Amino acid sequence: MEPSVDKQLELLLRGVEAVYSGQELGDRLRSAAAEGRGLRVKLGMDPTAPDIHLGHTVVMRKMRQFQDLGHKAILIIGDYTARIGDPSGQSVTRPVLTAEQIKSNAQTYFNQAGKILDTNTEKLEVRYNSEWLAELSFADVLRLMSQMTVARMLERDSFQKRYKAGAPIGVHEFLYPLMQGYDSVCIEADVELGGTDQTFNNLVGRQLQVNAGQKPQIVVIMPILVGLDGSEKMSKSKGNYIGVTDEPNDMFGKVMSIPDTLMDNYFTLLTDEPREQIDRLTDAAQTHPRRGKAELGRRIVSSFYGAQAAEAAADEFDRVFTEHKAPTEMPEVLVAGDAVSIVDLIVAAGFAKSNGEARRLVKQNAVSIDDEKVSQEDAQVTPKDGQVLRVGKRRFGRIKVGTVRSPNP
Numbered sequence: 525m526e527p528s529v530d531k532q533l534e535l536l537l538r539g540v541e542a543v544y545s546g547q548e549l550g551d552r553l554r555s556a557a558a559e560g561r562g563l564r565v566k567l568g569m570d571p572t573a574p575d576i577h578l579g580h581t582v583v584m585r586k587m588r589q590f591q592d593l594g595h596k597a598i599l600i601i602g603d604y605t606a607r608i609g610d611p612s613g614q615s616v617t618r619p620v621l622t623a624e625q626i627k628s629n630a631q632t633y634f635n636q637a638g639k640i641l642d643t644n645t646e647k648l649e650v651r652y653n654s655e656w657l658a659e660l661s662f663a664d665v666l667r668l669m670s671q672m673t674v675a676r677m678l679e680r681d682s683f684q685k686r687y688k689a690g691a692p693i694g695v696h697e698f699l700y701p702l703m704q705g706y707d708s709v710c711i712e713a714d715v716e717l718g719g720t721d722q723t724f725n726n727l728v729g730r731q732l733q734v735n736a737g738q739k740p741q742i743v744v745i746m747p748i749l750v751g752l753d754g755s756e757k758m759s760k761s762k763g764n765y766i767g768v769t770d771e772p773n774d775m776f777g778k779v780m781s782i783p784d785t786l787m788d789n790y791f792t793l794l795t796d797e798p799r800e801q802i803d804r805l806t807d808a809a810q811t812h813p814r815r816g817k818a819e820l821g822r823r824i825v826s827s828f829y830g831a832q833a834a835e836a837a838a839d840e841f842d843r844v845f846t847e848h849k850a851p852t853e854m855p856e857v858l859v860a861g862d863a864v865s866i867v868d869l870i871v872a873a874g875f876a877k878s879n880g881e882a883r884r885l886v887k888q889n890a891v892s893i894d895d896e897k898v899s900q901e902d903a904q905v906t907p908k909d910g911q912v913l914r915v916g917k918r919r920f921g922r923i924k925v926g927t928v929r930s931p932n933p
Contacts, residue, residue, distance in 0.1 A: 527593065529550055529553045529554050529557065532553055532593050533546070533549065533550055533553070535589055535593070536549070536586070536589060536590065536593070536744070537549075538792070538799075539582075539586075539746065539747065539792045539793050540586075540744055540745065540746060541720055541745045541746055541747045542720075542723070542743075542745040543742065543743065543744050543745065544726075544727065544730070544742065544743040544745075545742070548740075548742050549715070549742045549744070552714055552715075552739075552742060556595075556714070562593075562594045562595035562596045563590065563595040563596070563714040563715055564595075564596050564598055564711065564712060564713050564714045564715070565587055565590040565591075565595050565596065565597050565598060565713070565714065565715040565716075565717065566598045566600060566707070566708060566711060566713035566715065566716045566717070566741070567583055567584065567587050567597070567598070567599055567600065567716070567717045567718075568600040568602050568605070568653075568704055568707060568716075568718075569599065569600065569601060569602060569633055569637070570602035570605050570606040571601060571602070571603065571606055571626055571629030571630040571632070571633045575632060575636065575760070575767055575768075575769065576633060576636045576637070576767075576768055577758055577759075577760060577765040577766055577767050577768060578749060578758060578765070578766045578767075578768065578794060578824070579748065579749040579751070579757065579758035579759070579765065580768075581640050581768060581794065582719070582746045582747070582748075582749050582793045582794070583717045583718060583719060583746050584637060584640040584641060585640060585793070585794070586717055586744065586746055587599075587640075587641060587717055588640055588641055588642065590715070591641065591642045591647045591648070592642070595715075596647065596648075596649060597641060597642070597647060597648045597649070598649045598651060598711050598713065599634075599637060599641065599648060599649070599650050599651070600651050600652075600653055600707050600711070601630045601633065601634065601650065601651070601652045601653070602653050602704070602707075603626050603627070603630055603652045603653065603654045604652075604653045604654040604657040604658060604703065605653060605657070605700060605703050605704055605707075606626045606629075607626070630652070634650065636768050636769065639768055639828055640768075640827075651711060653703070653707050653710075655710075656706070656707075656710045657703055657706070657707075665699075668699075668702050668706060668732075669698075669699070669702065671702070671731070671732060671735055672698070672701075672702055672728070674698075677698050677701075679724070680724050683697075700725070701724060701725045701728040702728065702732070704725045704726075704728070704729065705725065705728035705729035705730075705731070705732040705733075706729075706732060707729070708729035708730075708732065708733055708741050709729070709732050709733055709736045709738065712738060713729070713733075713741045714739070714741060714742065715741055715742045715743075715744060716729055716741045716742075716743050716744070717744050717746065718743070718744075718745055718746070719745065719746055719747070719748050720745055720746070720747060720748050721748065722745070723743070723745055726741075726743040726745070727743060729741055729743075730743060746793070747789070747793065749789070749790075749793055749794075750786055750789060751764030751765060752764040752765070752766070752778060752781055752782055754782065754783035754785065754786055766778045766779065766824075768828060772825050772828075772829050772833045772834065772836065772837040773837050773840050773841070773851070774918075775821075775824065775825050775828070775829075775837070776821040776822075776824075776825050776834070776837035776838060776840075776841055777837075777841055777918055779817065779820055779821035779824055779825075780814075780817055780818065780821055780841060780845075782817070784808075784813045784817070787805070787806045787813070787816055787817060787820060788802060788806045790820055790824075791805065791806065791820055791823075794823075794824055794827075795820070795823045795824065795827070797823065805819055805820070818838055818841075821834070821837070821838065821841075822834040822835065822837075822838055825837050840852065845917070848895075850912045850914075850920060851920050854912070854920040854921055854922050855873075855874075855920075855921050855922070856921070856922055856923075856924045857869075857872065857873040857913060857921035857922065857923050857924065858924050858926050859872060859907045859923060859924070859925060859926075860907075860925070860926075861906070861907065861908075861925045862906070863904045863905065863906045864904065864905060864906075864907065865902065865903070865904055865905075866882075866886060866891065866898050866900075866901070866903045866904070866905055867879050867882040867883055867886070867901060868882075869905060869907070869913065870882040870885060870886075870891065870913075870915055873913055873915070873919075873921045874921075875913075875915040875916075875919045875921070876915070882901075883901045885915055885916065886898060886899065886900070886901040886903075887901060890915060890916045891913075891914070891915050892913075892914045893905060893911055893912070893913055893914075894911050894912055895912075895914075907923045907925055908923065908925065909923065909924060909925050910922065910923065911923040
């Protein structure tokens with residue numbers, strides 16, 4: 525039996541930042557049920573980078589909830605809008621990607637989105653917006669542009685700031701929200717999902733649909749997931765992210781590193797945990813923060829790799845960080861048997877990108893061999909088979925003495 529509209533709304537509005545509007549969503553759900561159809565729920569993704577992280581999955585999880593309630597997910601791969609790049613939150617014009625980069629990124633996005641969405645063709649429709657945007661004539665583009673004023677476009681915070689600072693704004697960037705909005709017209713979206721940075725773009729879609737004689741889409745806005753640093757939004761460029769393809773141990777370890785204050789946010793946006801359970805797990809008076817965070821890590825890892833992998837990751841974390849033992853598995857560091865400087869060894873293991881970074885790690889007392897600290901940056905060590913090199917909290921390597929081949933000149 526299909527859940528009642530009230531039950532659907534309770535689930536669909538969980539964790540939502542804003543909705544335009546809740547009344548419309550309820551009405552649309554009722555009319556769709558009366559007509560015996562599901563809603564068409566749109567999510568657009570521009571393949572401007574090769575991978576996605578947990579921040580991207582917040583809106584995907586909301587789309588999955590719509591799917592599980594019997595609605596149709598429409599995933600728009602923005603292979604055409606990616607040529608411009610979304611100006612939302614940008615202080616500079618984005619660089620133009622090549623067609624090859626966009627194609628490669630698009631395939632990766634689709635593969636990774638499949639970790640969250642139901643990819644059954646009855647539940648998911650995948651479209652590329654080049655299908656309709658590439659077919660527009662210049663006259664069509666002019667008609668599209670006539671539906672937006674410059675004053676309205678400059679309402680965007682990012683454009684306002686750049687305009688006042690005298691920073692360049694490409695005219696083509698004004699086209700981006702119109703192109704994204706036109707996607708909604710072409711697929712006749714009932715609902716569009718987005719993060720808070722997409723509010724302007726999504727609302728443009730509503731207006732274009734009205735202009736085209738369609739019912740305006742309901743816009744459901746999700747919060748931006750805060751990154752591991754606890755202050756800025758999750759981003760690969762800031763290095764504060766958890767990737768959806770991270771290995772279970774890495775994923776669990778990163779979750780354990782988040783500030784306690786983020787636990788409620790992560791539980792709400794990244795798990796299906798009931799509200800009363802979240803309150804219990806995030807209340808230090810009822811649950812120790814470390815235990816609550818471990819439960820969060822198990823749930824997140826389990827959603828990508830299954831319960832068994834999640835338990836193994838939790839056990840491995842305890843082994844390394846509670847029992848202070850070396851990991852059961854670690855990369856091999858191949859070195860010659862001769863004496864070598866600790867700095868060169870760290871760089872050779874790939875645990876530092878430069879000698880300067882390696883020296884800083886030694887000065888910070890972050891380097892050890894078989895649990896013995898190496899505190900002198902000019903120290904010489906003679907590697908032995910099986911020794912464990914540790915740099916920082918999470919980087920381990922097992923030394924293997926052998927012949928090291930020089931790179932080809």
